[in-house]
Amino acid sequence: MQRAVRRGLARRKAPQSARHLCVDEVAFKKGHQYVTVISDTQGQALELRDDRGVESLAGYLRNLGDRQVESIKTLSMDMNPAYISAARVHLPNAVEKIAFDHFHVAKMLCAVVDKTRQSEMKTIPLQARKSAHRSRYLWLYGRNKRHGRIAERLEAAQMVLPDTSRCWAMKELARELWSRRYDEQSRRLWLEWIAMAKDVGVPLLSSAARTLRKRLYGILNAMKYRVSNGNAESLNSKIRLLRIKSRGYRNKERFKVAVMFHYGRLNMDF
Missing domain, CATH: 1.20.1320 (phosphoenolpyruvate carboxylase, domain 3)
Structure with a gap:
């Protein structure tokens, strides 16, 4: 699984983005250990980041190219202050793009x-x-x-x-x-x-x-563009089920690899 995911990620020429992005957190294990999941509106996991703080989203946005950042039309999220802060710093015209589910x-x-x-x-x-x-x-x-x-x-x-x-x-x-x-x-x-x-x-x-x-x-943006975090919530439910079926993961990296293997839609062919 790890080799397949590495192969799939290596074929990506740049960080993945979309016109309509979703960001949400999912618990890696009990004890407030989280992973931030960045996905598109089709439920594809684009990238996973440790924790659920400002840097979790800021690091992803910084890695995008200028054209990718400019092409983002909406960023759906809950009202996590850390995500809001990251978007307002690293996403141009963020107030016109942040959408609260x-x-x-x-x-x-x-x-x-x-x-x-x-x-x-x-x-x-x-x-x-x-x-x-x-x-x-x-x-x-x-x-x-x-x-x-x-x-x-x-x-x-x-x-x-x-x-x-x-x-x-x-x-x-x-x-x-x-x-x-x-x-x-x-x-x-x-x-x-x-x-x-x-x-x-x-x-x-x-x-x-x-x-x-x-x-x-953010409420008005969600109404205007008719977007929600519904697919992100659905993806998170699948991720939680994956964790339960696997009876937990030894460490966070193995967990992230499993998520990208199942929901990253990577090209992992030989």
Whole structure:
């Protein structure tokens, strides 16, 4: 496997890039040991870098030729500050190219709903806590999936958990904003959402709104170019499964070789 990967990498005349890039991290083993995976939107692993810090992405971008860097149209990622810093230094016009995946925004807002529910449960009468506790997964349902018994249970939970209900409503409104096509109104609508979220008066939601205001450029880029980190997340799932099937790897280099062997689409012919 190692010889085959070396052969395939040697046939590459330059570092691999693409017009639409994705960057994400995957755990090499337990204990916060990570590898940064740079891939294209087709799920091909272009390069692997140690850790998940600034240098992990910066080193890759520095190795690209000027034409390759200029040809990058979008760089999809989560809101990892290290990746953002690296892109803003080494990618020209990065603010127009960085795209934040909607999955991570949804994950943030779902966490706001759940943490608000946990906090609010402590303030309601004891007799209402049991049903409120059982509502945990009901808040994950979208507005268009509230039917029958689910709708009844969620409406009952909304009565005893008003702050959680408001956070859920704002999460659903954000989902609707993201689902609409990008146009000249998109920025204004997101700014209105951010202002409304701050006015709700729930600290966790206000904090999330401030984060989204700071990263709004990446949200709008994702909508404008209709890109996401979905294929990168899918690739990472395959990599995690590869690690599980192999029952772990002795060291990081063996792990990286295995990933490139299976998902680098290298020309490894003799």
